[in-house]
Amino acid sequence: MADRTRSDIPILRRLLREARKYWPHIGGIFILDLLATPLSLLSPLPLKLAVDNVLGSEPMPHVLAVIFPDGTHDSPLPLLVFAACMLVAVAALSQLQKLGTTYFRTYVGGKITMDFKSRLFWHGQRLSLAYHDNKGVTHALYRIQYDSSAVQWVAIDGLIPMIAAFVALISMIFVIALINAQLAIIALVVVPVLIILIKSYRQPLRQGWKKQKRLDNAAMTVINEVFSSLRVVKAFTQEARERARFVHQAAAGLSAQLRVILLQGSFDLMTGVVTAAGTGVVLFFGVLAIQSGTMTTGDLLVVMAYLILLYGPLQVIGSQLAGMQNAFASAERAYEFLDEQSDVKEMDNALPLVCARGAFKLSDVTFGYSPDVSVLKGVSLEIPAGTRVGIVGKTGAGKTTLLGLLMRFYDTVSGDIFLDGVNIRHYRVMDLRQQFGIVLQEPVLFSNTIADNIAYGRTDATTAEIIAAAQTANAHDFIDALPAGYDTVVGERGMRLSGGERQRIALARAFLRDSPVLLLDEPTSAVDVKTESGIMQAMERLMQGRTTFMIAHRLSTLDKCDMVLEVKDGKIVQVADNKVEGLQVRGVLQSQRNG
Numbered sequence: 039m040a041d042r043t044r045s046d047i048p049i050l051r052r053l054l055r056e057a058r059k060y061w062p063h064i065g066g067i068f069i070l071d072l073l074a075t076p077l078s079l080l081s082p083l084p085l086k087l088a089v090d091n092v093l094g095s096e097p098m099p100h101v102l103a104v105i106f107p108d109g110t111h112d113s114p115l116p117l118l119v120f121a122a123c124m125l126v127a128v129a130a131l132s133q134l135q136k137l138g139t140t141y142f143r144t145y146v147g148g149k150i151t152m153d154f155k156s157r158l159f160w161h162g163q164r165l166s167l168a169y170h171d172n173k174g175v176t177h178a179l180y181r182i183q184y185d186s187s188a189v190q191w192v193a194i195d196g197l198i199p200m201i202a203a204f205v206a207l208i209s210m211i212f213v214i215a216l217i218n219a220q221l222a223i224i225a226l227v228v229v230p231v232l233i234i235l236i237k238s239y240r241q242p243l244r245q246g247w248k249k250q251k252r253l254d255n256a257a258m259t260v261i262n263e264v265f266s267s268l269r270v271v272k273a274f275t276q277e278a279r280e281r282a283r284f285v286h287q288a289a290a291g292l293s294a295q296l297r298v299i300l301l302q303g304s305f306d307l308m309t310g311v312v313t314a315a316g317t318g319v320v321l322f323f324g325v326l327a328i329q330s331g332t333m334t335t336g337d338l339l340v341v342m343a344y345l346i347l348l349y350g351p352l353q354v355i356g357s358q359l360a361g362m363q364n365a366f367a368s369a370e371r372a373y374e375f376l377d378e379q380s381d382v383k384e385m386d387n388a389l390p391l392v393c394a395r396g397a398f399k400l401s402d403v404t405f406g407y408s409p410d411v412s413v414l415k416g417v418s419l420e421i422p423a424g425t426r427v428g429i430v431g432k433t434g435a436g437k438t439t440l441l442g443l444l445m446r447f448y449d450t451v452s453g454d455i456f457l458d459g460v461n462i463r464h465y466r467v468m469d470l471r472q473q474f475g476i477v478l479q480e481p482v483l484f485s486n487t488i489a490d491n492i493a494y495g496r497t498d499a500t501t502a503e504i505i506a507a508a509q510t511a512n513a514h515d516f517i518d519a520l521p522a523g524y525d526t527v528v529g530e531r532g533m534r535l536s537g538g539e540r541q542r543i544a545l546a547r548a549f550l551r552d553s554p555v556l557l558l559d560e561p562t563s564a565v566d567v568k569t570e571s572g573i574m575q576a577m578e579r580l581m582q583g584r585t586t587f588m589i590a591h592r593l594s595t596l597d598k599c600d601m602v603l604e605v606k607d608g609k610i611v612q613v614a615d616n617k618v619e620g621l622q623v624r625g626v627l628q629s630q631r632n633g
Contacts, residue, residue, distance in 0.1 A: 046366055049370060050366075052369070052373060053188065053189050053192045053369055056157075056189045056193070057189060057193035060146050060149060060150055063145075063146040064146060064194060066142060067139060067142050067194065067198055068198050068201065068202065070135060070139045070142065071139055071198055071199065071201075071202035072202055072205060073135045074136075074139075074202065074206070075205060075206040077128055077131055078132075079209065079213065080128045081125075081343075082339070082340050082344065083121075083124065084121040084128075085121075085339060085340075085343070086336045086339065086340050087099075087117060087118075087120070088118065088121050089335065089339060090335075092117055092121065094334075094335075094336065096334065102117070102120070143194050146194060147190035147193075147194045150189050150190050151186055151187055154189045155182055155183070155186045158178075158181055158182045158186055158372060158375060158376065159182050161375070161376055161378075162178040164380060165380050166380045166382045166447070166448065167442070167448060168381050168407065169378060169380070169381065171407065174262075176258050176259040176262045177255070177375075178375065179258070179262065180251075180254070180255045180258055180371075181371055181375045184251075184368070185368040185369070185371045185372040185375075186372060187365075187368065188365040188366070188368035188369040188372060191362075191364070191365040191368075192365050192369070196365060199354055203351035203354040203355050204355060206350075207355070210344050210345075210351070211225075211226065213344055214344050214345065217337055217340065217344075218324075218332075218333060218337070220323065224316075224319055225316055228315070228349070229352070231312050232312060232356050235305060235312070235356065236356055236360060239304075239360055242301055243298060243301055243360055243364070244366060244367055246298035246301055247298055247363055247364045247368075248367040248370070248371075249294050249298075250291060250295045251367060251368065251371060253287065253290045253291035253294050254291040256287045257284060257287035257288040257291050259287075260280070260283050260287055261284065302360060305356070305357075305360050306353075306357060309352075309353050309356050309357070310353070313349040313352060313353060316349065317342075317346070320342070320345055321342065324338045324342070325338070381448065382446050384466060384467050385463060388464060388465060389460065389465050389469075390465075390469055391457075391465045391469035391470060391472075391473065392469070393473070394457055394458050394473045394554050395423040395458050396423040396424060396457075396458075396473075396554045396555045396584065397422055397423040397457070397585070398444065398456065398457055398585070399419070399420050399455070399459075400418055400419040400420075400454075400455050400456075401418055401453055401454045401456070402417070402418055402453040402454075403418070403443065403452075403453035403454070403455060404416055404417075404450065404451050404453055405450050406451060412608055413439045414436045414440060414443070414609075415607075415609055416609065417440070417453070417608075418453075418610075419610060421585065421601070423458075423554075423585055424583060424584065424585055426585075426586045426588070426599045426601070427585075427599060427600070427601045427602075428588050428596035428599035429589045429590075429603050430604050431604055431605035432606070435606055435607065435608070436605050436608045437605050438559055440605065441557045441559060441587055441589070443455060444474070445470070445471050445474050445557070446462055446463075446467055446470055449463070457470070457473070472553065473553050473554055473555050474555045474556070475495070475547075475548035475549075475551040475552075475553040475555070475556050475580075475584075476556075476558075477545055477556075477557070477558050477577075478544070479559055479560035481532065481537075481540040481541050481544035482531070482532075482544070483531060483544070485528065485529060485530045485531075486527065486528065487525050487527055487528070488523075488524050488526050488543060489525065491532070491543055492504050492507055492508060492524075492543060493550060494547055495548075495550065495553075496550050499550055501524075504524065504546075504550065505524070507547070507549040507550035510546070510549045510576065511542050511543075511548075512545075512573070512576045513542035513543055513545070513546050513576075516539055517543075538573070541573055542573065545573065545576050545577065549576075549579075549580055554584055555584060555587075556580060556584045556585070556586040556587070557587050558577065558587065558588040560590055578598070
């Protein structure tokens with residue numbers, strides 16, 4: 039148990055470092071929390087004054103005797119009015135203290151969580167595609183959206199109440215000891231019992247919360263998969279099946295959550311029983327003290343009121359320590375994510391790259407998504423700058439993988455890729471990727487305006503440059519005909535536009551990017567022949583003067599390529615050069631058509 043307890047300390051330190059920027063704000067919240075203690079100490083005093091000094095015959099307390107005029111000492115009415123006003127004032131101040139604490143907790147907690155989410159989001163974007171391909175999108179999404187809240191819980195909702203409760207605990211013990219030291223000692227007998235309870239429940243709670251989050255993540259994966267592929271689900275009428283799959287995963291998560299809630303509830307029950315037993319013991323000995331004349335009834339009432347305030351902080355400390363296992367379970371998952379290293383690492387002192395010529399050389403390149411299977415095997419190839427390269431091959435042969443390696447979406451398992459005579463691993467990753475413009479089979483648009491989507495690769499572009507790019511891509515006419523023109527919001531993934539319109543916006547984006555290397559991954563396979571004609575005209579203009587790699591199944595799109603590669607079983611099995619071996623190129627294309 040001791041080893042596992044120590045393992046929490048590094049996580050706690052990391053969480054507190056996340057909140058370092060807001061430590062002054064957290065200090066302010068702590069001070070506000072501490073104000074609750076003197077207000078709590080004042081709350082039973084009106085009752086004591088009413089019982090001992092108004093209804094009873096006890097003399098007025100010395101502090102109040104100094105405040106009240108001499109003529110009022112013999113009449114209980116002024117003291118009763120004072121006690122009633124004091125009750126209202128303490129209640130009002132307590133509510134103001136709660137309001138201030140809640141507001142600042144929400145503000146500071148929200149800021150800390152937002153910063154942590156931003157860090158997780160940034161890190162998730164920088165991880166390699168191989169990581170996300172292996173883990174799935176929901177793996178990152180759950181940690182960013184849900185596990186990130188651990189930092190707020192620990193720094194504000196966990197530690198501050200626990201420290202404030204500890205200060206309140208010490209204060210209550212001191213006050214009770216002043217009234218009756220024996221009762222204070224009796225009241226503290228419950229502390230060792232609570233420590234044993236906390237230690238015995240800590241690890242089962244931690245494991246229970248980790249399991250619940252893992253199952254909740256699985257349910258969220260189903261949601262993400264279904265809504266990302268809703269057309270397929272509807273086309274195959276599998277709505278009921280997917281609903282059943284989601285319910286199965288969600289039910290498993292709910293069962294795990296209920297088990298851990300029962301565990302937490304049993305801990306709260308045990309602490310409640312223990313503190314109630316302590317209260318009963320103090321009550322028993324307090325009554326004996328009154329009977330023996332060592333205490334007044336008012337003193338016992340105050341002790342009992344303070345005892346409730348004493349056991350309240352004890353229960354808070356125990357509950358927070360147990361509840362912190364939920365936060366630590368989330369923090370473990372978040373930091374496991376942050377500690378993941380990208381497969382694509384940038385070298386120290388990496389070379390800058392402003393504008394490449396676009397000459398590529400692949401030397402014995404081998405790559406696989408898993409150690410057992412190689413997608414590309416020993417590929418060697420030279421591509422002069424400005425060459426238009428057509429790539430053909432069956433689905434899964436490794437065509438798109440080849441393009442991904444050029445941009446360092448992945449790194450080769452063995453072999454090297456050179457750009458303008460320099461190994462691409464030696465360039466800054468961001469600089470390298472800025473040399474590429476890409477147009478995919480399924481164009482990716484973001485839920486923003488058309489203008490913002492065109493300028494996605496060049497956020498500093500002027501309106502005139504955006505329009506010029508759209509005109510070159512044969513997109514201006516349909517954009518201009520829209521009611522909002524370039525300010526039209528395209529919807530999530532651009533689904534308010536047709537496939538051809540989305541593709542032309544993607545082409546306009548590539549025009550505006552004006553990169554020396556162009557990657558076209560089946561850019562016309564999802565459009566009709568008429569739309570393809572307009573897109574091909576735009577692509578012809580786009581390819582001018584650029585090194586271009588074009589994957590296509592419609593072989594007519596490769597007729598104007600300078601070189602055609604056939605990828606088969608991870609190897610380049612035929613290379614044809616239109617400029618030198620025109621007949622051989624036509625033979626490759628013809629064999630593809632026949633095959």
